[in-house]
Amino acid sequence: MKRIGVTFQGGDPAQPSTWSGTPYGVVTGLRAAGVEPVAIRIGPPPQLRGLARNAVAVPYLRPGRNWREAVQRARAAAAVSPLISSLDSTAASYTLRRLTELDGIIQIGTGYTLRTRVPIVTYEDMTVQQTKVFPYRGWDLLSERAYRSRVRRQHAVYEQAVACCLTSQWAARSVIDDYGVPASKVHAVGVGCNHRAPESNEGKLQRDWSAPRFLFVGIDWERKNGAGVLEAFRSVKKVAPSATLDVVGRHPPLHEAGVTPHGVLRLDDPVEIERLSRLFSEATCFVMPSYTEAFGIAYVEAAAAGIPSIGTVSGGSEFLIGDGGLVIDPYDFQALVSAMLRLCDPRTAARMGAAAKERSAMFTWPAVAERLLRALDGEPADQPSAIPGDTRFAAKTSH
Numbered sequence: 001m002k003r004i005g006v007t008f009q010g011g012d013p014a015q016p017s018t019w020s021g022t023p024y025g026v027v028t029g030l031r032a033a034g035v036e037p038v039a040i041r042i043g044p045p046p047q048l049r050g051l052a053r054n055a056v057a058v059p060y061l062r063p064g065r066n067w068r069e070a071v072q073r074a075r076a077a078a079a080v081s082p083l084i085s086s087l088d089s090t091a092a093s094y095t096l097r098r099l100t101e102l103d104g105i106i107q108i109g110t111g112y113t114l115r116t117r118v119p120i121v122t123y124e125d126m127t128v129q130q131t132k133v134f135p136y137r138g139w140d141l142l143s144e145r146a147y148r149s150r151v152r153r154q155h156a157v158y159e160q161a162v163a164c165c166l167t168s169q170w171a172a173r174s175v176i177d178d179y180g181v182p183a184s185k186v187h188a189v190g191v192g193c194n195h196r197a198p199e200s201n202e203g204k205l206q207r208d209w210s211a212p213r214f215l216f217v218g219i220d221w222e223r224k225n226g227a228g229v230l231e232a233f234r235s236v237k238k239v240a241p242s243a244t245l246d247v248v249g250r251h252p253p254l255h256e257a258g259v260t261p262h263g264v265l266r267l268d269d270p271v272e273i274e275r276l277s278r279l280f281s282e283a284t285c286f287v288m289p290s291y292t293e294a295f296g297i298a299y300v301e302a303a304a305a306g307i308p309s310i311g312t313v314s315g316g317s318e319f320l321i322g323d324g325g326l327v328i329d330p331y332d333f334q335a336l337v338s339a340m341l342r343l344c345d346p347r348t349a350a351r352m353g354a355a356a357k358e359r360s361a362m363f364t365w366p367a368v369a370e371r372l373l374r375a376l377d378g379e380p381a382d383q384p385s386a387i388p389g390d391t392r393f394a395a396k397t398s399h
Contacts, residue, residue, distance in 0.1 A: 002035040004373070005105040007042050009088050009112050010049060010079070014039035017268040020297050021194035023108050026123065029192060029369030030106075038102060040095060042112050043088040052087055053078045060141045076138025080111065082149040089113040104376045110157040111150070120160060121376045123189070125167045125294035125316070128154050129178040134292040134315055137223065155179050163375035165189045167295040168316030187375050190383040191297050191320070192365030193304045195273055207282065207306070209346035212236075212243040215283035215307075217276070217298050219249050219264065224290045225312075225330050226251055232336040233259065240344045246279050280305035284353070285343040289330045293317050299325070303360035308352035310339045320363070324356025 006013045006027050013023035023039070030037040043049045057078035062070055078084060089112045096116050105120045110128075114120060128150045131139040142150070158164050158181050165187045166172040172188040175181050214233065218224030226249070233245045237258055244258045254261040262279070265272040280286075286302035286309045293315040300320055302309045309325035311317040318327045326342070328335040343349045362383060375381035 002103040003038055003101070004030055004035050004376075005038045005040050005099070005102045005118070006030065006108065007040045007092070007105060007112075007114065008108045009042045012039060012041045013108070015268060016194070017266055019108075021267050022191065022297065025192045025194055025365040026106055026108065026369060026372070029365030029367075030373075032366040033369045033373060035103075035373070038099065040099070040105075042092045042095065044091045049084075049087070053084060056081055056083050060138075062141070073137055073141060076136075077141035078138075080138050080150065081142065082146050082153070085111050085113075085150065085153055089115075104373075106372055106376075107157070107161070110154045113153065113157060113160075119162045119376055121163045121165055121372055122157060122161045123165045123167075123372060124171070126171045127174040127178060130171070130174050130294075134294070136292060136294075137220070161185075162378065163187060163381070165372055165375050165381065167191045168319040170316035170319060171294065187371065187381040188319070188383055189368055189371035189375070189381055190363055191295055191300055192368050193300045193360065193363055194267060194297065195277055195301060207284065209284055209350045211284070212240050212344040212349070213282060213284045214243065214245045214340065215248070215279055215286050215302075216245065216288060217248040217286070218288055218290070221249060221251050223292060224249070224288055228289065228330065228333065228336060229287055230254070230256070230259070232333065232340055235337045236340045236344065239341060243344060246283065248276065248279065277305075280307070283307050284346075284349050285310065285340070286325075287336075287340060288312075289328055289336055290314065290317075291330045296320060300360065300363040303356035303363065306353045306357040308343055308349055308356055310336070310343065321356075322359055323352070324359055325352055 008023045011018035013027055016024045027037040027039055057074040060074035060077040064070055092112055093115050102118050105118050107114060107120050107122045109124050110122055158179055163185055164175050164181055169188045172186050175186050176183050216229050218226060236243050246260050248262045248265055250264055251261055265276045284307060286307055288298060289310055290312045293312050295316045299309045299311055299317060303324050309321050311321045311327045312330045313327050314330055321327055326339045328339050371381040
């Protein structure tokens with residue numbers, strides 16, 4: 001049986017709560033594909049890494065009215081800084097030396113370097129270059145010198161790898177265009193679903209399409225445009241009085257008619273997983289029009305639950321949503337209200353939900369793992385496009 005390492009920076013790939021469950025999904029998918037996955041946490045011991053991150057964060061502090069936000073942004077900048085990348089890369093060398101022989105490695109993320117002769121396939125949701133246009137917290141605090149250092153490391157990792165796998169065509173296009181990686185080496189392999197809601201057609205739950213029930217799930221309230229969703233819901237409520245909104249994540253206190261706050265629901269807690277699954281089962285529309293969203297695994301979970309999504313044009317979300325929902329400009333408030341009102345219509349919501357459910361079969365971790373293994377073997381590994389008629393990524397074959 002092949003032994004395939006799964007590496008992740010700063011977190012345990014074997015834990016469901018790490019990076020929205022993506023590394024865990026890869027691990028379980030590889031196991032289902034008939035290989036032995038070896039979860040490898042990259043970095044020094046957690047306490048030491050935490051101290052180093054805090055020390056590196058100090059120069060990035062930009063005090064203002066909200067000290068908590070300033071500290072969070074500084075720690076985010078430290079996490080993506082060249083210093084932490086170097087620290088984790090050094091620790092990775094010691095970690096790999098202690099491991100028994102591996103047949104290949106799935107390197108999740110490119111913020112660290114693996115000094116090994118074992119074949120590597122990278123897997124991530126976006127490139128460093130893309131953060132200039134689609135910023136995530138912390139990246140905007142890096143100096144130009146630090147930013148260029150991270151781009152150089154990412155480029156070197158791409159050169160070392162036998163294949164570069166991305167969650168979407170949007171990210172894959174950047175690897176080709178911005179880094180000059182040969183198109184034959186780049187693959188859009190998609191993502192999997194971390195949990196599935198109970199099937200309503202088995203009699204466990206019956207979704208009521210006549211009563212619009214929106215669901216928002218997002219840890220990063222600001223980046224996910226939580227305030228915009230709340231404001232849009234107020235407008236929707238005036239037209240559709242029976243509409244409700246369930247909010248999951250790190251949200252502020254919410255006291256509004258029709259809005260039910262649930263806080264953070266952890267993916268490593270069976271009780272909270274069941275609670276989240278029930279919310280997906282009862283919802284009629286998932287809404288998360290993020291200001292920036294590299295891939296948004298929640299869209300896949302919504303599709304698996306049989307409900308349409310309202311997503312964002314900023315990032316690779318359209319690749320995941322396809323004809324199973326709508327994508328809008330997150331800065332266009334009226335577009336968000338219109339999309340929510342459109343999906344208040346039971347027939348429209350049910351039709352798009354059925355399309356999302358049908359296409360959700362494309363997004364499973366065993367399927368992603370099979371594509372990663374094909375890429376590791378030098379074979380074609382791209383997922384079929386989730387967007388009917390989309391030829392943007394197909395153009396790579398002519399390079």
